[in-house]
Amino acid sequence: MKNIILTISICFLSANIAYGQWLPGKSCNSTASDITDQAIAHMVNLETPFAVGMANAALMVDPDCGSAKLLKINAAMAGNFGDRAEQLENLDTSNLSETEMVWYTIMVNAQDDWQGVRMSAASDHPEIPLFQFWGAMASEDQMAALEEYAEEFSDYASSAYNMISYSYSFNDDIEFDLDMAIETIEKTIAMHDGPNAYDSRAEHYAEAGDFEKALESQLQAMNYAAGPSAYQRNAGIYWRSSNQEAWSDSIKAYTEERIGYTMTNDTEGSLKFMPETMSMIGCTSNMNPCMAIDEPMENTSFTWNEWEVDEIDVHFNESMDTAITTYTSTGNYTMNDSGDEVDYHTRASEVWQLEDGGWKLVHSNFAPMPDGDGMPSMN
Structure with a gap:
């Protein structure tokens, strides 16, 4: 017994x-x-x-x-x-x-056969959730297979709902539907205690342009791990994107500040805008070849009388860690050897890169406008 x-x-x-x-x-x-x-x-x-x-x-x-x-x-x-x-x-x-x-x-x-071995395992073991999920992921019609899987294995559907939510947010064949994307990812959050669903929800909000909600959700993902987090990068992107106007204003201010340092030959002031990870590439308006610059250079051939920038436009990449600026430069300088005054008018474009020390200028290009001159030729 x-x-x-x-x-x-x-x-x-x-x-x-x-x-x-x-x-x-x-x-x-x-x-x-x-x-x-x-x-x-x-x-x-x-x-x-x-x-x-x-x-x-x-x-x-x-x-x-x-x-x-x-x-x-x-x-x-x-x-x-x-x-x-x-x-x-x-x-x-x-x-x-x-x-x-x-x-x-x-x-x-x-x-050798990523799709075939998963489909075979799912076919031979219809009762095992892991193999069925992998089989659905390997299916030709992945979204339909995942929906069927979520219905049959409802206790194991968190990852399937995560994948399905992207069909409403990033699938080119389906009209963008934020409400359905959020409704679906919320099912994952309700079923599984982990950070990735919050990261997914943040991506959906970001795709819709709501970076404040994206940041809020991304911070929830980050809360799952102390110290450096795999979700930290996107949190920075969403934070910068939700404050894009302020970041744009800062780049404009840096542009005007940098021009002021260059105009007064303040190499120490200009140094703070130099990148630390690479040389800055400068293409000046005298149409000489572009050059790699590792530290600011003092100008000795002419003296600026005035130099102003206007019409500054700032364009960011999706990661908000690179900015391209375009602006006009107008002013006047005096040649040191002859005393001749020259009216200056150029169109500029520059590339700024976000590093640990802040925004750094990595590329600068000036071209003279028809009604003015650029810098004097070095030849």
């Missing part, structure tokens, strides 16, 4: 472990299995650092947990977390379970 009760208890425990998991039948003890399943949830929701961290935790509980080892190998792509091919070659597969061997086979054959 005692043996029967023990057998029933083991079967009941096994059933509980197998049910409600992304990958049933792991070669792990119950605690490591549960941790690894949470790791898989992070993996499919594109939160690789969290997934690897939890896989490491599972291996501390059970060093022989095959699924945790496979997850770490799965994360080893493009040089991240080691070399995948090398890890697959060195993996001892003798203790892997049947479902783990399917995962192993997918990774071994992925380079």
Whole structure:
């Protein structure tokens, strides 16, 4: 009787472990299995650092947990977390379970037939959420397959809803629908405790031009990790985009300030606008060849009497870390050797790059206008 009760208890425990998991039948003890399943949830929701961290935790509980080892190998792509091919070659597969061997086979054959091996695994194992999700991702009609998957595997649909939300926001074949994109990504947020859905929601708001809400959502993604975050870059973009007018005004002010330093031969003042990561490329209005400039140069051949800039326009790239300015320059200078006065009128375009020390000038180009001259020729 005692043996029967023990057998029933083991079967009941096994059933509980197998049910409600992304990958049933792991070669792990119950605690490591549960941790690894949470790791898989992070993996499919594109939160690789969290997934690897939890896989490491599972291996501390059970060093022989095959699924945790496979997850770490799965994360080893493009040089991240080691070399995948090398890890697959060195993996001892003798203790892997049947479902783990399917995962192993997918990774071994992925380079030759990424789509086919996933579709085959989904076809052979219709009851396993992980393989079904990968099969939907490999489907020719991905969005339809993901919608079908989300309906059939509703407890595992967080990652599918994330992908589906992008069909309303970034799919060229579907009219942009912010409300549907947000409604869909909110389902992911409700189902899965992780940062990537907030990052996705921020992208949808940014696509609609609402950078304040994008920043708010991006900061929620950043709150999941202390220190440097994979979501920090976009937070900076959304913050700058939501304050674009102020950033534009700052670039205009820097342009006028820099012209003032150049006009008065203040090389120390000009130095703060020089880039630290590269040489500044200068193309002056005397039509001499452009040159690489590593530090400001003092002018000795003429003296500025006046120099003003007007009609400054600022254009930013999508990342808001590069700015192109165009403006007109008018003024007057006196040649030091002859005393002749020259009226100056040019059209300028410049490129500013955002570095850790602030905005730096990386390219400057001036061209004389028909009703005035540029700088005197160096020849």
